[in-house]
Amino acid sequence: MLKTKFSTPQIYEDLHLQLVTAQIPQGQKLRSEHLRDVYGCSANTIREVLFRLASEGLVIFEDQRGFRARPTDPERLHYLTKFRVMLEQEGATASIEKGELAWEAQLSAVHHKLAHIERKITQDGLEGPTLRIWSLAELEFHDTLISACDSPFLRSSFRRTYDQFRQQKIMQPKYGYHPENAHEHQAIVEAALARDAYGCRVAIYEHMKRNLRDGGVSGELDTSRQPSKTKQR
């Protein structure tokens, strides 16, 4: 066991990262008495951190029964996807309307970085620390896409939802990298930079639909909403 002492924020960061990268298996019990030894602090400190993670949905808390890493649940992934798509479509649409040159530049930059990493993964596969690097770059990409929406609550809600989505997704029994991802990201940036809000909404839906129940065949989401005639190009 480690003898190093961790501060409360460090413990939170570490557990959070482990949960969203599936280093803690789904359903595993999280005993404060045990984690106390790991992080060199008292059980109460752990308890505080676990409560916070529970309020963010990554951990399940049951009264008198302690904490567990949230188990995988196809239905949950479906609904997380549905909500995430809505937030991302709205955030992207607003960003496309309000984003300045700086937004375009940053979006272009983070996509370039992500594309580079994804090329590497397609060749070498997803091993070891690559998952964490890719995870971070993907989050940065999607967050930048909606970053000009001028709605801090939309952004924080998206972040929360994204983390829960990632936890569910990565914990899937046979999780692997989809090479189509790269093209889908490409399609999203292109539509965004072309200021094509409707096209961007469709691209976002196309990127996410495989995570919906039945792969999104049954018209679960309304991507049909057309741009208003006056703004059409």
Place this chain on the structure above:
Amino acid sequence: MLKTKFSTPQIYEDLHLQLVTAQIPQGQKLRSEHLRDVYGCSANTIREVLFRLASEGLVIFEDQRGFRARPTDPERLHYLTKFRVMLEQEGATASIEKGELAWEAQLSAVHHKLAHIERKITQDGLEGPTLRIWSLAELEFHDTLISACDSPFLRSSFRRTYDQFRQQKIMQPKYGYHPENAHEHQAIVEAALARDAYGCRVAIYEHMKRNLRDGGVSGELDTSRQPSKTKQR
């Protein structure tokens, strides 16, 4: 001081209610050592509850500096309103598409109840326990409006946002009941029951816009999004 003992969930419910009905003034310090005596438990139990309320945005936590009821902030109210309108418009649109007869019936029922309370308020004014009764009925109305959207995360996010909105709104220096509210609620139900998604979006925006910066004059929100041509009646 009370000698009764409260369970942890009771303490949470009580503090939550006091915060969203402005019985705890904005910015007030919440000392666990003091609340311990009020609720007849230990300081750590209070601490846990306050952390939870902080993660929901009703309470502010600063490291080594304790907890405070969140102060009023016009900018915060603006952004809360903006996000709330988005969630409610999306939720209502989806409900209008998917809601069955049972949804219509329930919406009609809760609106009837709300309208009754609002008639009384217009006559007798907002005093004492009326605020809490109205608060509850208003939440029930807006929640029912979006209840058929088939998106649990949208609903819980709305609830969270609504609570924060109410806290900000009620704590305003000169808070009072707007008689226009009744008509605005009316307009929302009518559009919803007529299955007029676009009209409902507009009605929701009209209901909320006085809480936006500048009263919503500068086209802050996109209510212009038209219903798709194929679905128009």
Place this chain on the structure above:
DNA sequence: ATTTTTTAAAATTTTGAAATTTTCTGGAAT
């Protein structure tokens, strides 16, 4: 053999106090 009861072990929750940090107060120096 299965179910129920009793007993023991393990884990969670609560507690009261120690340790740390911040805030307040009064006096000295500029």
Place this chain on the structure above:
DNA sequence: ATTCCAGAAAATTTCAAAATTTTAAAAAAT
């Protein structure tokens, strides 16, 4: 008069152990 510093007071955070509850195991009864 204002600023700066030291010491005291107050509040917050951390801790380790007691009390409660759940889980597991063994014994008794159906």
